[in-house]
Amino acid sequence: MRIACPFCGARDSGEFTYLGDASPKRPAAPLDGGAAVEEQFYDYVYLRDNVAGFTREYWYHGGGCRSWLIAERSTTTHEFKSVAAAPGAGAAKTAQAGER
Amino acid sequence: MEGSTRTVAGQSHRLGSGGQIDRNAPLNFTFDGKTMTGFAGDTLASALVANGVRLVGRSFKYHRPRGILTAGPEEPNALVELRTGARREANTRATTAELYDGLVAQSQNRWPSLRNDLMSVNSLFSPIFVAGFYYKTFMWPAKFWEALYEPAIRRAAGLGKTAGIADPDHYDKAWAHCDVLVVGGGATGLAAALAAGRAGARVIICDDDSRLGGRLLSDGGEIDGIDALDWLQGAIAELSSLPNVRIMTRTAVFGVYDGGDFGVLERVNDHLPQPPEHQVRQRLWRISAKRSIVGAGAIERPIVFPGNDRPAVMMASAVRTYVNRFAALPGKRIALFVNNDDGWSTVDAIRRAGAEVAAVIDPRGKAAVGDYSGVRVVQGVVSDVGGGVDGVSSVTVNGAGGIQKIEADCLAMSGGWNPNLALSCFHRGKPAWRDDIAAFVPANAPTGMTMAGAANGDLSLGACLRTGHAAGAMAAAEAGAKGKAGNAAKASDEAFAIKPLWHVQVKGKAFVDFQHDVTASDVQLAQREGFESVEHLKRYTTLGMATDQGKTSNVTGLAIMADAVGRSIADTGTTVYRPPYAPVAIGALAGHNRDENFHATRLTPSHHWAAERGAVFVDTGLWKRAQWFPLPGETDWLQSVTREVLAVRNGVGFCDVSTLGKVDVRGADAGTFLDRVYINAFASLAVGKARYGLMLREDGIVMDDGTTSRLAEDHYLMTTTTAKAGPVMQHLEFCRQVLWPELDVQLSSATDQWAQFSIAGPRTRDLLQALVDPSEDMSNEGFPFMGVRTVKLRGGMDARLFRISFSGEMAFEIAVPARYGGAMARNLMIAGEPFGVTPYGTEALGVMRIEKGHVAGPELNGTTTAGDLGLGKMASKKKDFIGRVLSQREALTAPDRQVVVGIRPLDKARRLRSGAHIIPKGGIPGPETDQGYVTSVCFSPTQNQWLGLGLVSHGAERHGEIVKAHDPLRNETYDVELCSPVFYDPEGVRQRA
Amino acid sequence: MKYSIFSLARAALSSHKNWGRAWRDPTPKKQYDVVIIGGGGHGLATAYFLAKEYGIRNVAVLEKGWIGSGNAGRNTTIIRSNYMLPGNTGFYEMSMKLWERMEQDLNYNTMVSQRGIINLYHSDAQRDAFARRGNTMRINGIDAELLDAVEIRKILPFLNYDNARFPIMGGLMQRRGGTARHDAVVWGYARAADQLGVDIIQNCEVTGFQRSNGRITGVETTRGTIGAGKVGMAVAGSTSRVAAMADLRLPIESQVLQAFVTEAIKPLIPGVVTFGAGHFYVSQSDKGGLVFGGDLDGYNSYAQRGNMPVMEDVCEGGMAIMPMIGRVRLLRQWGGIMDMSMDGTPIIDKTPVDGLYLNAGWCYGGFKATPASGLVFAHLLARDEPHEEAKRFRLDRFRRGAMIDEKGQGAQPNLH
Amino acid sequence: MPDFLWNSQSPLEKAVIAGRHGAGKGTPGVSLSHVGDIALVQVMARRGRNADVAKAAKKLFGTETPAMLKVANGKSATLIWSGPDQFLAFSQQPRSAPSLEQMEEAFAGTASLSNQSDGRCLIRISGPSANDALAKLTSLDLHDSVFPVGAAATTSIDHTAVNFWREADDAGANPAYAMLVFTSFADTLWHLIVDSSLEYGVEVAAIGAGH
Ligand SMILES: Cc1cc2nc3c(=O)[nH]c(=O)nc-3n(C[C@H](O)[C@H](O)[C@H](O)COP(=O)(O)OP(=O)(O)OC[C@H]3O[C@@H](n4cnc5c(N)ncnc54)[C@H](O)[C@@H]3O)c2cc1C
């Protein structure tokens, strides 16, 4: 399997590691958030759609340019539809936290 | 090529002329100890045929005598143990093993000999040993299964014996890249490669065989008006002349993986007795191709009738191969049983070889086309085959004219052709049924793959050349090649007429799967018992599960099932096709990565120095670390380690700690960043200071710990544990790139840049004083605890010095660029010499951290919280950090959690062991009384006893309590005291001295 | 017909013409007390125990393909009870006890073979972790032995002791561990459940749930709507997909685990061996093939097939400890879809949807659980409360922080 | 006071055995060499400061920062692309290259630097069979059309990250490559490279010699 790193080009999958679904977003965590925030974090850390079909997911090109990537990939065919850099890969300036 | 029955001396069935063997290169070989001769160009099977050998093996279950059925990788019967000693390999197909001088082969799965195999009594029990019989019996008495039944079944099953000792050969793996991968070098593949190659595409053409040509080598014919073999020479010459084409023979494409990656096995040296020096036996290729064309040909299928498994019943196409390609005659009077026109073409081959055609039996009567005058033709079917272990003597025919017996010493059969479509199905595509050729053809091939020629159901030579060429031209264009593909070669489209005939329904054992002894009645039995799905059929009868994966049997078996159920074959469907297309040696899949090369090895900067001192090394992850440094006269590791610890505690010692992960964290927001990844504060850390930090996973569990120093306003140096250096780096990059892209932080691993040594013990300052430039202030005030700065060393060297302590002693860590690691070790020995400096290893390091109550790997086990480790107070209440929220969950803060405690045996002479469990004194061991366990132990020279750390429920409140260490694995139970985990200098006076 | 050597011999006289179907092929009824989705080992065992132990016989098992077509039919058949965390220990030992009498219970030879399992260790730290585990087992009444290199060498003389990258220092052995014939387990439960009246319905895919007032009342299938008092899900790798039909999100990801078998060879490897410093474990089937596997492919997948890197990784592991298998040929490579839970431990519980019950999260370890899983799930379905041995497998453990994480990898399924 | 000598030591000190190894006589298929004592600095642009980094690089090295997947040859250093908005400044003659301090000054506030002079080890491989040997080590496509002179990649060899680039062809017009491997892995990778080359015959240069 080859994964087209937007920086390095198509590379053997052995250079990458997988993290999982890229849709859950780390919730804001005010210090006095209480149970509601705990519930959001529970959802963020544990619950997954786990769809059969295309998903957006995190891959890390650790054996190459060390960029975190967001790939659209099918879990049924393993086909990659797109691979994009995480917002903070490289030095591009992103204005806002969590703008992604 | 006019053959003749004139034979070659000693080779009773070798034709006097013809064939594509080198008669000037005779080769000796032995089969079951008997010496025979063949020629270069032979396979073991063709040489056996040439020597008149019929009986070659025994079947899996009934141990029936078996001969050679095919001439290719689909062979189910003729499996041998090839070579001897450590190179002996089981189940090698004689039909693909190339002959070399001195080849040694043994038949297998028989005892005591092939001819007299006592296990063939199994055949007598065959009325009971039907499909699935073992599921119905051997249940009582329960104990007998492992003791009696199973060992007997296991001994009888299995096929060949493997050497049982390490494989002496080498293997490696490689990558290759191309625009167009062509699988198969028959007419189709050649046409495809020529078209794509001419167009300028980067082409790789692979063929499993030792030579290109495919069936052209067996069937000849005419292409572009010349002899097919001459055309073949021309095609090979043209391909060889194209720099963009790579030809790989003896190379099987065994798997199709995602995104155009192919698994490919090159048998580099299997045709030699053993690989030449510096060469591998086989090489695994991963070929990455933009497009692929599969011209893998078709596989002829048998007909199911009683006696069809007798030695010298052979596929018709195999008879042609032996005669035409190898000049070896499978029989001198050959009968044919065919249901299609292609089978009839065997008649020509037999006649040209000067052998006799006993009769052609065809349920259709005559062939649709062709001149077969003078051939005895019987419209009918074969209902039995006479003969013995050495082959066929007659065939019984049920024909229009009743039952008749025809004398013959070989029966050639053809039930039609199955396109070799496995590669098209490895992504779980299902083939489609085509009535006109009575076969499954590819459908839904993986993206980028084109099936062509016989593999796609285009069986005629003309069609193979046409479709191959078209596929090659198209693939090249799709891959971006701009050149011209030239013209397709031309040949005639011979007719292919077939009348399906799967099974001759008469009494008698009629085999579907030859190797696994699955008969037509087994298939029918499975149907009666409800195992109707082809997948159930397969698993219940083992049809298609043998070494050939049912290449000759699957379709026939499911046709019989379809008939039994009353469904069409198309509706019945095929079983799932799986890689590898042909079996692959495990050694090749491992390649170079075996023995000491299994994984890479990392060496510390002082490795060679330590090795010279005789250090004993230990594996920590990929690292080799000095575990201890034995001195002459020391016989026991504990002796050495104890000496090292005492040397540190009483004087000074040093240890290479370069393996700790080091991360340069730089940027304007480095402090903020660290505040978010650590539970404690770092933005507030002063430049020139170090601090211990703890980081959690988002689920609130401890991920890692280490000391992080602030070297400049915008520059921190983080250390991680040795084990977690990689994962932590990945995590930090995730935080930087995904969670907080707004922060200005840059990360770089500096682990390998620095040689870092811990120097510890009360004489540390003395040692350092000798090493550093006199201008450096090394006093407690000038270099306070947790201070960090660059110092000048004598002799002109800068070093980073960190005043941190893992051992609990007055200690520093000193770092110099890695190239000076060896020099640093030597200089530390020189500087410390007056103070008795002692190098120490990881073992002493471990002892001292346990004495000091510092947690490490065994406690940071992925299930403990900061609180469990006694570090809960470190967590800042003023900021958010990773893991903060979920660490507050009810079960992670429950009062009964197992937390770190110290543990010491009451009997001071008693050895404490890790993994012992803690149960209350007087408690009876059981799940309710199991309160925790010992995580780390050491013999503490300072306490003069074994002691340890543990995770024990309510541990923090139980210091002083006497409990039991329970260690049934080692048959030990003894009293221990729970105590503070800090055994040594609890006030921390020494490290601040 | 009862199976035995006598019935076999009798049948032989009539050319085996009189064997009937091992289980019926019924048309689905309109309504069942309990519908089990998934004709794998767990679903069929659940139906069997519902009928056998809880007297609930109006039960259907709905299977989208052929029974055993999921992970039950593609696993490496290892059974063991060498777990170390509360919740797992007792549960898997209960399962082991059920294995030990399965053949007699079911009147079906499932070839339960207790030839032993050995987990090799290669460092002191690993030995200590195994000591902790082995002692947990012993404290729970489960057999376990900690062997040193000398003892290992006696049992497994063919391992690489001389030039291994990671030396073999010893192993944790459970002699009662071993293997069972996976397909036979499916067929045995199917036949036994069928005989107790359970309807086993193949080629019947559940495509939706019927609900009324929030409660499940039945399932929609490719063979029509089927009413149900209660519905139990035991669909392993398809858990999230089926749960989504009831609008549930679960702490589960689906990943491929591959397995491999070699050509059949004469007996070579006595029991089950696992490599502690790489990804490789192996046993030999009765037919003679070395059945082996290793790590997950590492990314979410429903493809039911694997890729090359893991095949190579596994074979490297194999060659690292058993260089004698270099010339043995790999015959077949396949994959199954694992319902990887966030802590690597199963979930057996009611769901937030009334009438819908969940049996999932078995990861790569649920074959050994088959009998116990069936029993406790039947208990839950029948009694509406968890079985004593499955109390800790509840869904809310993630919310509460009571994960059962044997590997200590946290909420990252591909690392379990 | 004793004298302290600070001899530098290559991680390949034990591994490199100069001379001819493996098959055949005549022209070796593969030539291998290693030079120690290099200067190497990782330069990572600060957020939003790419353009400034390019300017500073131009000033310091006389060349733009390297384009993606390329090498840029500067006056006193070769700049090797190593990831988005970062590169390695490499020099084989540390004395004539800008010092770390000069670099820190030149890139102050615009890039974060990390000294890797000792973190990586330089290995060169060339020869008529270099591509065949490399095919066993790297999954990169090294065909001229894909990986011409001046191409660079960060990739993995034996699961270990390396910086890899193609240099000018050697004297025999054979392709020549350089790679920077992590120091602690150097010994193991060197052996792997030698093993992969043996069948072609390999000439190993003494440390410091070679190109
Ligand atoms: C390669 C591999 C090796 C393994 N090795 C081991 C091992 O050595 N030891 C061990 O203990 N465990 C092992 N396992 C794990 C074990 O196989 C599984 O955990 C266990 O089989 C799961 O339970 P099951 O048998 O009920 O699942 P399955 O057999 O998968 O049953 C689920 C069934 O549900 C059906 N289904 C799905 N969706 C629907 C629907 N919508 N409608 C109707 N039916 C549906 C499926 O077709 C399937 O038949 C392994 C698994 C794999 C893949």
Ligand SMILES: NC(=O)c1ccc[n+]([C@@H]2O[C@H](COP(=O)([O-])OP(=O)(O)OC[C@H]3O[C@@H](n4cnc5c(N)ncnc54)[C@H](O)[C@@H]3O)[C@@H](O)[C@H]2O)c1
């Ligand atoms: N008229 C008929 O009834 C009939 C039937 C079948 C075949 N044929 C003849 O057979 C020939 C078919 O030509 P073709 O080129 O399609 O097939 P082929 O059989 O001539 O060649 C296929 C080649 O592919 C190779 N191969 C197969 N699988 C491979 C793999 N996985 N990896 C590497 N190599 C692999 C084989 O070794 C073989 O050399 C034609 O000459 C055709 O006329 C005729």
Ligand SMILES: Cc1cc2nc3c(=O)[nH]c(=O)nc-3n(C[C@H](O)[C@H](O)[C@H](O)COP(=O)(O)O)c2cc1C
């Ligand atoms: C324990 C076990 C042993 C197996 N032995 C064989 C075997 O000897 N021959 C074979 O072809 N397949 C064997 N298989 C693999 C099956 O053929 C099949 O590939 C696997 O069950 C997955 O099913 P699928 O390939 O139909 O998807 C075995 C599978 C298992 C689980």
Ligand SMILES: [Zn+2]
């Ligand atoms: Zn990249």
